[in-house]
Amino acid sequence: MIQLYLTLIGARVRSQMQYRVSFWLELLGFLLVTGLEFATIAILLGRFGSVGGWGLAEVALLYGLTSFAFSLAEMVGRGFDSPFERMMVMGAFDGVLARPLGAFFQVLTADFQLRRLGRTAQAALVLAYAFSQIPIVWTPDRLLLLPVTVLSGFLIYLALIVIGATFCFWTTTTPEVINVFTFGGEQMASYPLSIYQEWLRAVFLFLIPVGFSNYPAALYLLGRADPHGLPAWSAWLAPLAAAVFFGAALRFWRFGVSTYASTGS
Amino acid sequence: MALIEVENLQKSFSRPVRRAGRLGALRGLLAREYVTMEAVAGVSFTLEAGAMAGYLGPNGAGKSTTMKMLTGILVPSGGRIEVGGLVPHRQRVAHVRRIGVVFGQRTQLWWDLPTIESFELLRHVYKIPMARYRENLKAFSELLELGPFLDTPVRQLSLGQRMRADLAAALLHDPAILFLDEPTIGLDVVARERIRGFLSEINRERGVTVILTTHDLSDVERLCQRVVLIDHGRVIYDGGLDQLKTRHGRWRTLVVDLADASCAPLVEMADLVRQEGPRAWLRFDRERTSAAALIAEVAARYPVRDLTVEEPEIEAIVRGIYERGVGVI
Ligand SMILES: Nc1ncnc2c1ncn2[C@@H]1O[C@H](COP(=O)(O)OP(=O)(O)OP(=O)(O)O)[C@@H](O)[C@H]1O
Ligand SMILES: [Mg+2]
Secondary structure, eight states: OHHHHHHHHHHHHHHHHTSHHHHHHHHHHHHHHHHHHHHHHHHHHHHHSOBTTBOHHHHHHHHHHHHHHHHHHHHHHGGGTHHHHHHHHHTTHHHHHTSSSOHHHHHHTTOOOGGGHHHHHHHHHHHHHHHHHSOOOOOHHHHHHHHHHHHHHHHHHHHHHHHHHHTHHHHSSOOTHHHHHHHHHHHHTTSOGGGSOHHHHHIIIIISGGGGGTHHHHHHHHTOOOTTOOOGGGGGGHHHHHHHHHHHHHHHHHHHHHTOOOOOO | OOSEEEEEEEEEEEEEOOOSHHHHHHHHHHSOOEEEEEEEEEEEEEEOTTOEEEEEOSTTSSHHHHHHHHTTSSOOSEEEEEETTBOTTTSHHHHHHTEEEEETTBOOSOTTSBHHHHHHHHHHHTTOOHHHHHHHHHHHHHHHTOGGGTTSBGGGSOHHHHHHHHHHHHHTTOOSEEEEESTTTTOOHHHHHHHHHHHHHHHHHHOOEEEEEOSOHHHHHHHOSEEEEEETTEEEEEEEHHHHHHHHOOEEEEEEEESOTTOOOOOTTSEEEEEETTEEEEEEETTTSOHHHHHHHHHHHSOEEEEEEEOOOHHHHHHHHHHHOSSOO
């Protein structure tokens, strides 16, 4: 399966790389545009000094973690965006179901945007800045938590993309409302979860767990306590939250596929 | 047990009703009303391995919908399908591994990749052994003359080339059954003929069972011994093509191009059904009148420049059956 994934993705990337210059320009574009996103946060913090007791370097840690995860999800999951939407409008999803592979797998391999590494690079730079400013004691568990958190965040964002796409089975086009969750989730996770109202915190930890893409992990790395009593070990719940959420997204997707009505003719 | 068994198959679609006016649209958003339409309303038939069957009917009869259920793409609303012992929509992956699918209206190939790369990817997708893949590719390249455009991206192919590429792609993994939904749509006579030749060859030589929909009677005539005719989602005829034609398709039309546009060709053995300038359409019953006799008669009495006999369109036969019923001849 992984072999096949790489083969199919390889074909995509190769055809994208045919236009080498535009590839690098787009990659650079993503780096700069998402760089502006962080710049906005930095300017805001420059004015107020800190948000919820978090200084710029600490917010950079939050932002870097979630942006890194988000960039991976966008790179891998873009097949669920416009390619899938196109499939639904043009009835090409028929072809997907006529092949001996899972529908999820095939839509996933319908696109792979390597140029989204622009955002990954930006996130890495922001993280590097954060680590240079914050004296984190790098114990093995903290080192391990880093990839665990990023991967969990990646799965959570990917699940969000899949859930948004699934609505296509009933509306044919991805409703904009899902962007509220993906982009909105990414934006809101750029600030410490502690500043939000209780119900919002609950939503973003237990319903749409984007909070797990960074907040508990950041607390753990900083050795800081949550003012609302979120225990330190909750950082290790991220993979669980991600797995449950991704599983739910997958089930929702399967349900969508089973109601697929195709198009006429 | 037959290879394909379909029993009381049904599929209904529900569509939101649009309401007029601005308020109507708003109301529609809040509480949608649906109408249900039965695209397939209780179809039953069986098909033996090795057969080549035409699944025919007028526009909107439910042909494509049936094909999509047979290929596991759509989940039926009711009834039973079994193809080679598998239920298509439940055991979709195992099922589609053993079938090939071509939808004339759209390609199954990777739009922006060269044709050969699409084939390569299919080799991976279906896990076709390399030797077998090479063998098949070579055979299909020859039969369908794919060579000249193997390196062309699929989006740049002409309709005829694309259809041939799609056919080859559907057969690379040696499927037992080939489902074709309008495989000759939009093609010229030469391209159609090539595809027909190819289909009859793979049916004969490789024993692939073929089920196809088409609006072109000559496809059916060339390829199918067996036809299933549907209308409004129901089977209205199931049997041999020959019986269908002798029982329901006895009307022929002789198209006459006259040298002189001013006269109307009136003969006793046929009805003048239409005339446009020098061209006239004469309908005759081929059980009472032979085409040869009619042609001789017309040619003897009028200055004729050209003559053609039009076969009855499958649509006309279907319409006839639908209006008069199957039992009535
Ligand atoms: N996805 C869909 N949603 C709603 N209605 C549909 C859908 N697909 C088909 N239908 C309706 O079902 C009926 C049968 O359609 P189908 O495409 O099976 O006809 P067909 O026999 O293939 O016709 P044609 O010869 O025009 O291709 C039509 O009335 C069509 O409008
Ligand atoms: Mg159709």
